[in-house]
Amino acid sequence: MDLHGPKGIDVENWFIECYRRYKGHPMKILLGLYRGNYNKFLLAVFFFLIKHCPVWVLPIITANIINDVTSGAADTFRNIVIQAIIMVALIALNIPTNYMYTRYKSLATRYAETGLRKALVRKLQQLSISYHKETQSGRLQSKIMRDVEAVETLSTQMFLSILNIALNIAIALAVTVTKSMVVFVFFLLTTPIAAFTMVFFRNIMKRRNSEFRHEMEETSARVMEMVELIPVTRAHALEDEEVEKMSGQLFTVAEKGYKLDVIQSLFGSVGWAIFQVFQVICLAFTGYLAVRGSVKPGDITLYQSYFATIVAQVSSLMSLIPTIAKGIESVNSIGEVLLEDDVEHNEGKPELKDVYGEFDFKNVKFGYNNSEKPVLTNLNLHVDKGETIALVGESGAGKSTILNLVIGFNFPSEGTVSIDGNDISKIDLRSYRRHLAVVPQTSILFSGTIRDNITYGIDNVNENTLNEVIKAANLTDLIESLPDGIDTLVGEHGGKLSGGQRQRISIARALIRNPKVIVLDEATSALDSISERLIQEALNNLTRNRTTFIVAHRLSTIRDADKIAVIGDGHCIEYGTFEELMALKGEFYKMKSIQS
Numbered sequence: 001m002d003l004h005g006p007k008g009i010d011v012e013n014w015f016i017e018c019y020r021r022y023k024g025h026p027m028k029i030l031l032g033l034y035r036g037n038y039n040k041f042l043l044a045v046f047f048f049l050i051k052h053c054p055v056w057v058l059p060i061i062t063a064n065i066i067n068d069v070t071s072g073a074a075d076t077f078r079n080i081v082i083q084a085i086i087m088v089a090l091i092a093l094n095i096p097t098n099y100m101y102t103r104y105k106s107l108a109t110r111y112a113e114t115g116l117r118k119a120l121v122r123k124l125q126q127l128s129i130s131y132h133k134e135t136q137s138g139r140l141q142s143k144i145m146r147d148v149e150a151v152e153t154l155s156t157q158m159f160l161s162i163l164n165i166a167l168n169i170a171i172a173l174a175v176t177v178t179k180s181m182v183v184f185v186f187f188l189l190t191t192p193i194a195a196f197t198m199v200f201f202r203n204i205m206k207r208r209n210s211e212f213r214h215e216m217e218e219t220s221a222r223v224m225e226m227v228e229l230i231p232v233t234r235a236h237a238l239e240d241e242e243v244e245k246m247s248g249q250l251f252t253v254a255e256k257g258y259k260l261d262v263i264q265s266l267f268g269s270v271g272w273a274i275f276q277v278f279q280v281i282c283l284a285f286t287g288y289l290a291v292r293g294s295v296k297p298g299d300i301t302l303y304q305s306y307f308a309t310i311v312a313q314v315s316s317l318m319s320l321i322p323t324i325a326k327g328i329e330s331v332n333s334i335g336e337v338l339l340e341d342d343v344e345h346n347e348g349k350p351e352l353k354d355v356y357g358e359f360d361f362k363n364v365k366f367g368y369n370n371s372e373k374p375v376l377t378n379l380n381l382h383v384d385k386g387e388t389i390a391l392v393g394e395s396g397a398g399k400s401t402i403l404n405l406v407i408g409f410n411f412p413s414e415g416t417v418s419i420d421g422n423d424i425s426k427i428d429l430r431s432y433r434r435h436l437a438v439v440p441q442t443s444i445l446f447s448g449t450i451r452d453n454i455t456y457g458i459d460n461v462n463e464n465t466l467n468e469v470i471k472a473a474n475l476t477d478l479i480e481s482l483p484d485g486i487d488t489l490v491g492e493h494g495g496k497l498s499g500g501q502r503q504r505i506s507i508a509r510a511l512i513r514n515p516k517v518i519v520l521d522e523a524t525s526a527l528d529s530i531s532e533r534l535i536q537e538a539l540n541n542l543t544r545n546r547t548t549f550i551v552a553h554r555l556s557t558i559r560d561a562d563k564i565a566v567i568g569d570g571h572c573i574e575y576g577t578f579e580e581l582m583a584l585k586g587e588f589y590k591m592k593s594i595q596s
Contacts, residue, residue: 154327
């Protein structure tokens with residue numbers, strides 16, 4: 001499948017541009033998604049016309065044969081044979097042309113489906129960390145999977161199913177008008193009724209689909225949370241409470257789905273009943289015309305077949321409205337992500353060729369969007385190259401916020417944070433982060449092997465280097481004890497390993513990058529003393545001769561830090577070595593005394 005964008009434009013970027021250009025016009029967006037693939041749709045239409053010929057020709061041949069038989073003409077048998085051969089030939093053509101039709105239709109629709117998912121994945125990688133913290137991952141998953149699938153279905157319905165409907169109706173009416181203007185006028189009288197029915201239900205369907213989509217996204221997010229919380233739920237015997245909580249959400253979804261089903265059912269049944277009545281009337285009307293001699297007896301079958309075709313096609317069009325409404329809603333839903341402006345902009349900014357690790361915080365102020373009070377105010381810090389600085393203070397003092405500023409996840413609302421004299425908000429952060437390693441409080445592992453998790457993002461790792469990293473991270477004994485060694489699968493989120501083992505793998509992942517700057521966010525919290533000792537030794541190997549920022553609640557673990565910054569009231573209230581701060585007998589001394 002060709003997934004290259006139109007005119008050489010990258011597919012994902014083109015799709016994002018398409019949404020931005022045609023914002024508020026979902027059908028224009030849908031057309032734009034297929035730019036460069038219209039030829040495939042035209043070929044699909046061409047082969048559709050050929051493969052569908054038997055449906056249009058059979059009523060004509062049936063009527064001709066009946067008319068020949070009833071007329072008693074001498075060449076009746078010859079005409080029957082000729083028309084039967086024509087019909088068989090058209091039926092035989094259906095097999096190869098159906099294959100070609102499906103091939104080109106699928107190439108075009110799968111192009112958009114894959115391109116949209118890639119565009120969403122790329123945009124998710126560009127969106128800020130703040131956006132991801134405020135958006136439930138289940139909602140984003142629903143957009144990538146469910147909404148893109150709905151858009152692909154909409155494409156098929158709009159470009160092919162509706163075309164099919166239009167062709168069937170047009171050909172049926174064209175043949176009818178050549179046969180009998182009276183019957184043609186009768187057929188046209190059914191159209192206003194169909195149009196009235198569609199308009200009546202359109203707005204209701206749109207509202208119901210929107211409500212149902214939002215509930216499905218909410219449910220998807222809650223199910224993910226529930227699955228992740230199962231160990232906590234089980235540990236506290238809260239299974240019944242969790243089931244009851246989820247039941248409420250599931251019943252809400254069921255209620256929305258029920259209302260949607262009722263409307264769809266009513267919509268379909270009313271339309272079906274109306275057109276069935278008209279089909280009976282058509283049979284009686286054409287029968288009356290045949291008795292009067294206005295039409296031939298065989299033409300009753302032709303008109304009845306074509307009227308049934310029109311009825312079926314209009315009914316199909318009516319039944320497509322919910323699908324189209326759902327697809328348009330999904331087009332808009334995907335646009336919510338693709339048009340989000342809360343992104344990290346790196347293009348066009350200067351890249352750092354190398355990083356030494358000297359940091360300056362000058363009069364830094366920062367506050368989160370959902371908080372009136374700033375987290376940091378007038379923060380000033382200087383960190384020399386290769387220096388280890390520990391950040392301590394009460395929960396909520398702003399320690400993790402400082403780390404986010406160091407990583408570049410957030411930028412100061414006032415003041416500057418600079419790396420080697422470069423304002424961190426004005427550089428290409430990707431070039432800076434290549435020299436950065438982060439060891440979070442909660443180890444983040446994926447469902448691969450230990451090797452995959454350690455070498456994540458690093459290609460062609462030398463085995464000697466890998467072994468040195470494993471030794472420095474105190475993982476040698478663990479790996480040797482496993483049957484598959486370093487190629488042992490860790491399970492989902494590293495579930496087959498202990499917390500200390502997962503943390504040491506995170507440290508190994510940081511070590512193998514050979515970073516110049518390291519960020520440790522409570523890397524030894526909530527671990528037993530043996531695991532803490534092993535990790536502390538690994539951390540000492542990791543931080544040697546590297547600029548390091550440490551957040552720690554256990555003050556005993558930061559005794560060897562070059563400097564300790566006590567954060568309180570949004571700024572640095574004490575700063576110095578462990579011994580200097582203990583001698584000062586201020587806030588740090590009080591905190592250490594409480595833990596002793």
